[in-house]
Amino acid sequence: MVMTPNSPAPLMDLQDLSLTIAPHPTPLLDGVSLHVNRGETLCIVGESGCGKSLTSLAVMGLLAPKLQTGIAGRMRFDGQDVALSDQEALARLRGTRIGMIFQEPMSSLNPAHRIGDQIAEGWRRHNKGDGREQALAMLRRVGIPAPERRMRDYPHQMSGGMRQRVMIAMALVNNPDLLIADEPTTALDVTIQAQILDLIGQLQSEGRMATILITHDLGVVAEIATSVAVMYAGRVVEQGPVEAIFQDPQHPYTIGLMSSVPPLRGARTRLSTVPGIVPSIETMPQGCRFATRCPFAQPVCGTTPPLAPVGPGHHAACHFAPLNITQQGAA
Amino acid sequence: MLSYLIRRLLISIPTLILISIFVFALQKMLPGDPVLALAGEDRDPETLNRLRELYHLNDPIWMQYLMWVKGALQGDLGQSIRTGLPVTEMIASKLPVTIQLAVMSMIFATVIGIPAGILSAVKKGTATDYVANVVALSGLSIPNFWLGIMLILLVSVKWQLLPASGYVPLSEDPLQSIKTMLMPSFVLGTALAASLMRHTRSAMLGVLRQDYVRTARAKGLAEHTVVMHHAFRNALTPVVTLAALLFGELIAGAVLTEQIFTIPGFGKMVVDAVFNRDYAVVQGVVLVTALGFMLMNLVADAAYVLLNPRLRVG
Numbered sequence: 001m002v003m004t005p006n007s008p009a010p011l012m013d014l015q016d017l018s019l020t021i022a023p024h025p026t027p028l029l030d031g032v033s034l035h036v037n038r039g040e041t042l043c044i045v046g047e048s049g050c051g052k053s054l055t056s057l058a059v060m061g062l063l064a065p066k067l068q069t070g071i072a073g074r075m076r077f078d079g080q081d082v083a084l085s086d087q088e089a090l091a092r093l094r095g096t097r098i099g100m101i102f103q104e105p106m107s108s109l110n111p112a113h114r115i116g117d118q119i120a121e122g123w124r125r126h127n128k129g130d131g132r133e134q135a136l137a138m139l140r141r142v143g144i145p146a147p148e149r150r151m152r153d154y155p156h157q158m159s160g161g162m163r164q165r166v167m168i169a170m171a172l173v174n175n176p177d178l179l180i181a182d183e184p185t186t187a188l189d190v191t192i193q194a195q196i197l198d199l200i201g202q203l204q205s206e207g208r209m210a211t212i213l214i215t216h217d218l219g220v221v222a223e224i225a226t227s228v229a230v231m232y233a234g235r236v237v238e239q240g241p242v243e244a245i246f247q248d249p250q251h252p253y254t255i256g257l258m259s260s261v262p263p264l265r266g267a268r269t270r271l272s273t274v275p276g277i278v279p280s281i282e283t284m285p286q287g288c289r290f291a292t293r294c295p296f297a298q299p300v301c302g303t304t305p306p307l308a309p310v311g312p313g314h315h316a317a318c319h320f321a322p323l324n325i326t327q328q329g330a331a
Numbered sequence: 332m333l334s335y336l337i338r339r340l341l342i343s344i345p346t347l348i349l350i351s352i353f354v355f356a357l358q359k360m361l362p363g364d365p366v367l368a369l370a371g372e373d374r375d376p377e378t379l380n381r382l383r384e385l386y387h388l389n390d391p392i393w394m395q396y397l398m399w400v401k402g403a404l405q406g407d408l409g410q411s412i413r414t415g416l417p418v419t420e421m422i423a424s425k426l427p428v429t430i431q432l433a434v435m436s437m438i439f440a441t442v443i444g445i446p447a448g449i450l451s452a453v454k455k456g457t458a459t460d461y462v463a464n465v466v467a468l469s470g471l472s473i474p475n476f477w478l479g480i481m482l483i484l485l486v487s488v489k490w491q492l493l494p495a496s497g498y499v500p501l502s503e504d505p506l507q508s509i510k511t512m513l514m515p516s517f518v519l520g521t522a523l524a525a526s527l528m529r530h531t532r533s534a535m536l537g538v539l540r541q542d543y544v545r546t547a548r549a550k551g552l553a554e555h556t557v558v559m560h561h562a563f564r565n566a567l568t569p570v571v572t573l574a575a576l577l578f579g580e581l582i583a584g585a586v587l588t589e590q591i592f593t594i595p596g597f598g599k600m601v602v603d604a605v606f607n608r609d610y611a612v613v614q615g616v617v618l619v620t621a622l623g624f625m626l627m628n629l630v631a632d633a634a635y636v637l638l639n640p641r642l643r644v645g
Contacts, residue, residue: 062548095551102549107542112564112640121560122550154640170550 009079010035011210012178017058017073017084019051019234021066026284029054029234032073033307034212036178036227041204041211043221043242045257046231047278052214055231056180060100061090078177096126099171103183105163109155115139115166116151122173131173138169142199161192165199172203179204182214197224218261222246227313230254233278233289236307240314250316252294288318296320335642339632343625350621351403354614355396403618409611413604418615421600426619429597431501432519432589433581435512439520440527441574447524448531448570452539453558463528470525479518479591486514496593515592519585523577530573534566541565567638575631582623 012035019029029051036042044052057063058071061084073084077097082089094100102108110118116135123131132151139147142165155163164184171179181200185193201224204211215221221228221242228246229239230253238251249255256274276293285291291301300319307315310322367379383389387398402408408418451463487495499508538544539562547561586598593599597616604612636642 060549062545091551093551094549100549102542102546104542108546110543110547110561110565112638113560114640121552121556125550125552125556156641167546170546 008037010076011038011078012036012059012212013076014055014059015074015076017055017071017075019054019058019063019067020070020072022070024281026281027234028070028281029058030289031307032231032234032236034229034236034239036210036212038177038208038210039204040226041201041213041224042227042229043225044212044214044229044231045216045218045221047216049278050231051234052231053182054234056100056182056212056214058084059090060094060098060180061087062094062100095122095176096174097176098178098180099174099176100180100182101164101167101171101184103186105160105167105187108167109163111155114152114154115158116153119166119170119173122170126174134173135169138173139166141172141203142166142169144169160188161195164188164192164196168196168199168203172209175207176209178210178212180212180214183216184213185215185217185220193220200224218257230257233284235289235317237290237318238314238316239307240311240316244311244314248311248314250310250314250321251290251318252296253290254316335636336629336633339629343629346625347622350618351400352396354618354621355399357614357617358399358610359392408615408618411604411609411612413607413609413612418611421612422615422619425595425597425600427501428498428595429582431508432512432516432585432594432596433578435509435516436519436523436581436585437574437578439517440523440577443521444524444527445531445570448528449535449558449563451528452532452535455536463532467525467528470521470528473522475518475522475585476587476591478521479515479588482514482518483591496591498594498596511592512594515585515588515594519581519588523581527570527573527577531566531570534569535562538562538566564638568635571634571638572631575627575634576624579620579624579627582627583620 014032014034017029017032018027020027032051032055034042034044034055044055046052054063054067058073059075061068063071068085068087071085075082075084077093082093084090109115116132116139119135119138120131123129123134127134136147136151139150144150144162144165150158155166158166167184179200184200185196188196197220200211200213203209213220213224225242227239227241229236230245230251231237232253238245238249238254245254246258249258253274256272259272260274274293275295279285279289279292285302287302287304288294288297291297294301298319303319305317305319305321307317308321310316316322367374380389387395390398406419408422410417411421414421447463447467451460454460483495486492493514494507494511497511499511501508539558541562543565544557544562547557552561583597585596586602588594589596589598590602597620601613601616603609604616
């Protein structure tokens with residue numbers, strides 16, 4: 001388990017999630033372990049296709065049926081052990097203990113139903129009463145103007161930002177312990193992005209809700225994350241407090257990601273990129289999956305490095321991890 | 332909503348005019364001079380001319396058309412040369428039979444076809460899906476007349492459960508009426524159920540992939556709520572369109588099925604009229620059928636508005 005001895009038990013502790021699809025022996029997700037504490041925000045970062053969304057869908061039990069059979073791993077949620085292959089157990093957490101919002105607010109709301117009803121039905125499913133009052137209160141909380149009137153609106157009558165607010169209202173109507181937001185701002189204008197992230201942060205600070213935010217925007221991560229998990233090709237390669245990840249990245253991939261962010265001040269230099277492309281499932285190397293693109297790769301990288309502690313609450317999956325820091329420091 | 336429907340209604344006016352011209356032309360394509368037929372042995376030019384005057388046959392053709400439209404609008408579709416009865420009256424007497432058959436067939440079609448389509452979409456790729464598809468394919472392939480004859484042999488002759496043929500008006504003996512219509516409407520309904528099932532299935536497969544279905548699941552909703560309230564509701568539009576068109580076809584009459592079960596409906600009347608060269612009747616039936624189709628299209632349009640909130644604005 002990835003956790004320092006004196007920290008409180010995490011709200012959610014995902015252990016060794018793996019996902020294999022029948023003809024391919026190489027797992028799509030390989031031993032993904034993550035944890036998030038109450039009141040904190042975990043950001044999962046990584047390139048497209050690294051398994052960020054698959055991980056969150058697996059936790060929600062929302063993977064396509066043909067993928068569900070390939071899941072292995074467990075999660076400890078609020079002291080309760082849940083096998084990730086147990087679809088019924090996941091269904092019981094869904095909507096009540098864990099809420100989720102998605103990338104596409106335009107298509108994630110049902111065009112045939114009024115938004116008030118869409119929020120209220122989530123309440124009705126898990127509580128007594130018709131949920132109208134709760135839906136109205138939620139619309140107010142997420143900052144929808146004239147919520148009484150908006151209750152009767154259909155999704156097509158709202159803008160993208162408003163719809164994402166409705167999605168948030170929907171996900172939070174049952175006051176979940178954990179909110180998973182899968183790139184909630186990717187489809188929105190920049191100004192609206194900031195509003196939505198502020199809203200999530202504000203709603204989170206009102207309670208003890210934990211948030212998992214999936215993003216590839218490192219600016220957002222620096223702004224709101226408590227801790228960060230970096231994923232690469234279906235594995236977590238590094239997880240730690242946000243300061244440690246930004247100031248003291250240990251995995252060569254994280255180092256590459258960090259140096260690909262344009263600096264706000266100082267000389268404008270050519271942005272560095274991580275050379276090469278993510279290997280496909282057919283060409284996935286044995287051992288460290290980053291080895292094919294890693295400037296520090298050695299023969300030892302043919303074996304899989306464990307996610308090992310490199311600092312307080314900070315873990316990295318690299319054979320040279322904490323070693324390369326001293327090398328860097330010496331250089 | 333209302334303005335949309337009014338707009339649809341206005342759009343159907345040109346269609347209606349085209350239909351009326353077509354039906355009128357049908358009458359004009361009648362071989363031979365109707366006046367000669369009416370006059371019989373008496374070929375006195377005086378009489379013929381009087382008859383032509385009487386029936387406005389000396390007027391220009393557009394005049395005649397307008398006169399005919401005026402008559403049709405007032406419910407006068409002419410007389411059957413075979414029975415001498417007004418065509419309107421004949422149609423009015425057959426219409427309840429045909430409508431009862433159409434409604435009962437549609438009930439069979441929807442009750443079988445739609446749930447089967449939903450089920451096979453939800454269970455896509457499983458044994459349930461394959462069985463439903465094979466049954467649907469059989470339903471499409473088995474000819475109505477064969478299924479009808481087999482049912483008569485089995486249900487009426489062997490088990491003696493239901494009457495083999497005939498018709499009892501609904502107003503006379505509702506139970507007996509429904510019993511006599513049960514087999515023919517089952518025969519018609521199952522054939523339609525097959526295509527309804529295929530359409531429902533493909534519509535559902537498209538909708539089940541949508542993001543909002545995933546959202547519904549993320550809310551923790553029960554699977555049947557996700558499927559019915561969120562998916563099926565959005566898959567209904569193509570299904571309703573097809574159902575309306577199928578119903579229109581049923582109004583046009585199920586010639587073979589009515590023949591087999593000797594039901595005195597539209598189909599039988601048309602066949603008899605065609606064999607007897609009773610053009611006024613054919614004309615009337617074509618007009619009423621076309622009207623029925625248009626009406627069903629309007630119903631489908633109204634259903635779109637109810638189903639799709641995006642159409643309600645503006």
